[in-house]
Amino acid sequence: MTGPRPAAGDRVTRVDPARVHALIVGVETYEAGPGWDLPGPARDAVAFHRLLRAAGVPDAQLRLHLAPLSSYAPELPYEPADHATLRRVLVRELPLVQGDVLWVWWGGHGVLDRAGHLRLFCADASTADKLGIDLDSALARYAGDAVPGFAGQLWIVDACETFEEDLAFREQLPPDALPVGRPDLVHRQILLRAAGRGRAAANDPVRGTGLFSEILLGLLADRAAVLPAPPDPEELFPAVRTRIAALREAGRTLQHPEIQLRSPERTEYLAPVEPPPGPRPVSPLQRAVEALLAYPLMGDPVERQTVVTALDPHVTATLPRHPKPRTDATGILNGLARHRPDALGDLLDAVVSVDDDPGRKRELSAALRDLAASARRPRERN
Numbered sequence: 001m002t003g004p005r006p007a008a009g010d011r012v013t014r015v016d017p018a019r020v021h022a023l024i025v026g027v028e029t030y031e032a033g034p035g036w037d038l039p040g041p042a043r044d045a046v047a048f049h050r051l052l053r054a055a056g057v058p059d060a061q062l063r064l065h066l067a068p069l070s071s072y073a074p075e076l077p078y079e080p081a082d083h084a085t086l087r088r089v090l091v092r093e094l095p096l097v098q099g100d101v102l103w104v105w106w107g108g109h110g111v112l113d114r115a116g117h118l119r120l121f122c123a124d125a126s127t128a129d130k131l132g133i134d135l136d137s138a139l140a141r142y143a144g145d146a147v148p149g150f151a152g153q154l155w156i157v158d159a160c161e162t163f164e165e166d167l168a169f170r171e172q173l174p175p176d177a178l179p180v181g182r183p184d185l186v187h188r189q190i191l192l193r194a195a196g197r198g199r200a201a202a203n204d205p206v207r208g209t210g211l212f213s214e215i216l217l218g219l220l221a222d223r224a225a226v227l228p229a230p231p232d233p234e235e236l237f238p239a240v241r242t243r244i245a246a247l248r249e250a251g252r253t254l255q256h257p258e259i260q261l262r263s264p265e266r267t268e269y270l271a272p273v274e275p276p277p278g279p280r281p282v283s284p285l286q287r288a289v290e291a292l293l294a295y296p297l298m299g300d301p302v303e304r305q306t307v308v309t310a311l312d313p314h315v316t317a318t319l320p321r322h323p324k325p326r327t328d329a330t331g332i333l334n335g336l337a338r339h340r341p342d343a344l345g346d347l348l349d350a351v352v353s354v355d356d357d358p359g360r361k362r363e364l365s366a367a368l369r370d371l372a373a374s375a376r377r378p379r380e381r382n
Contacts, residue, residue, distance in 0.1 A: 017056035019100040020228040021150070023089060024049050024062060027081050027108030028069045031126040035318070039205045041107030042068035044158065044213035046076055048105045051220055055227035061099075063089060067123035072208070081108075083122040083131035090138055091178055095147045101229065102142070102150035107210055110135075110159030112197065113173045120159055130173055137177035143189060143262060146181030151188060154230040158194040158210040160201050166320045166331075188263040190233045192216070192240070196256035202247070202338075211253055215243045233259055251283030251371075254334065284371040285334060291367040292329045294360050295351060299325050303354060308332065310350035315343050337371050344368045 026045030030036040049064050065081040068074055079085060094102070109121045110132075118135040125131045135157060142153060164173060194212035195201040202211045219239055223231045237259045247253045297303035301323065308316050318339055320331035336343050348368055352361050 015101050015152070015229045017228050018058065018061075020052070020057045020103070021061045021094065021097055021099045021101070022049075022052055022057065022063065022103040022105065023065070023094065024103075025065045025081055025086065025106045025108065025120075027067045027121065027123050028072070029067050029123065030109070030121065031124050032130075033127075036109060036125075037069060038109060038203060039069055039071070039208045040203050040210050040213070041158070042066045042072055042074060043208045044107050044210055044217065045105060046074050047217050048156075048213075048220075049076060051217065051224070052103065052228055055224065057228050063094075065089070081122060082124040083133070084124075086122055086133055087178070090133065090141070094150075095141075097149055099149045101152045102154075103228070103230070104153070104155040106135075106156070107158040107213055110157070110161060110195075110201075111164050111167060111173070112161045113164045115175075117177075118157070118159070118161055118193070119173060119176075120157065130169070132173075132176065134177045137180060139189060139191065139262070140180045140183075141178045143187045144181040144183045146179065147187070151186050152230060153187065154190045154192070156192045156216060158201055158213045158216075160199070161193065161195040161197055162200055162320060163198050166198075166322060168321070185264040189261075190230055191258075191260045191262065192233075192237070193258045193260075194255060196258050199255045200253075200334075201255050202253035211247060212240075212244065212255070212257060215240055233261060249283060251285045254285075254330075284367070284373075285330070285337070288333045288337075288364075288367040288371045289326065289329050291360070291364040292333065292351070293326060294363065295355050295357075297351070297354050298329060304328060307347070307350045307354060310353070311343060311346050312340075315340050333371065341372045344372050 024045045026042035028038050028040065028042045045064065045066060049062055052062055053059065064076060064078040065086060066074060066078040067081040106120055109125075111119050111121070113119050117137070119130075119132040120135055121130060121132040135155075139155065141147060142150065194210065203209070204211060204214075219236060220227065220231070223236070237257075240257055240259075244253065244255060244257055248255075292298055297307070304325065308319070308321075315336065319335040322328045322331055332347070333344075336347060345368070348361075348365055351364065
């Protein structure tokens with residue numbers, strides 16, 4: 001492998017596929033039960049596995065860990081995606097490997113804990129014991145002398161970064177950091193995160209893919225000639241952000257992907273792509289938020305809660321809540337549209353039962369119909 005080019009975002013220019021390894025994780029089902037089911041991550045993980053295999057990386061160096069839904073039967077052999085197994089791979093197995101490049105692909109549920117660390121839930125996470133990997137501690141471990149190899153690393157994470165506080169867990173997530181050695185001047189890491197701080201990553205349950213994963217897989221396939229070396233992040237990531245921005249304009253997601261470059265020379269986030277000039281169209285979600293906030297009751301937390309309480313408790317238990325009216329309205333509408341669009345009609349009935357103003361009712365009814373009919377509502381990877 002030749003040395004990295006700092007001017008190209010620390011990109012590794014050429015690698016021997018025999019010196020490339022990958023940890024590929026896709027978790028669709030959890031011990032927490034069907035309410036956590038997430039069609040897509042296992043399929044995306046298999047698609048990524050095939051990309052690296054086509055680039056010449058030996059099968060034995062592609063560690064595939066899946067927890068697929070029963071509706072999906074991967075054609076490739078795979079290992080489990082429970083906490084003990086994945087922790088063992090990250091702490092004991094991979095650090096012993098003598099390789100030049102490490103790819104890490106992870107798709108599934110995630111949450112930003114109270115310390116600001118991204119926690120990636122494993123397949124054996126339950127409501128009582130939310131087992132997961134602390135991504136920030138994993139990155140720190142792989143940036144120091146605890147991992148002598150893998151000077152070049154690309155970590156790709158398609159998971160939500162919703163604040164732990166907003167999910168109303170009964171118990172705070174316990175600390176579960178990986179052991180970290182001393183930092184060194186060897187490792188260069190590229191980190192791609194799908195959602196952005198405090199945001200949800202969207203998933204298309206019908207087509208069985210994460211929106212971020214689908215975009216990234218397509219862009220990597222277009223750059224197959226570069227693989228298995230990580231592509232130039234400063235060329236790749238603007239394309240990712242541009243495509244996600246188009247989905248935000250269409251009302252299909254609220255996420256803002258992030259990229260971070262970590263090396264001895266620098267640690268920085270790349271600047272976002274600026275939106276094109278001109279008027280921005282109002283998405284179905286934006287219209288529904290404005291129509292809901294037109295009701296004075298939405299400014300009162302007690303009245304707002306009265307409306308939410310009138311909905312099915314199985315639905316409201318999954319909704320992100322916030323004390324600010326606009327943030328709360330956005331979370332309620334986005335949650336209903338992506339998880340239970342049929343419940344949007346119940347929301348209209350609940351609001352009208354408190355305030356039956358005809359003009360506001362007409363606009364809210366039309367906005368909710370528009371939101372419910374928006375194409376391919378993605379499901380959030382919370």
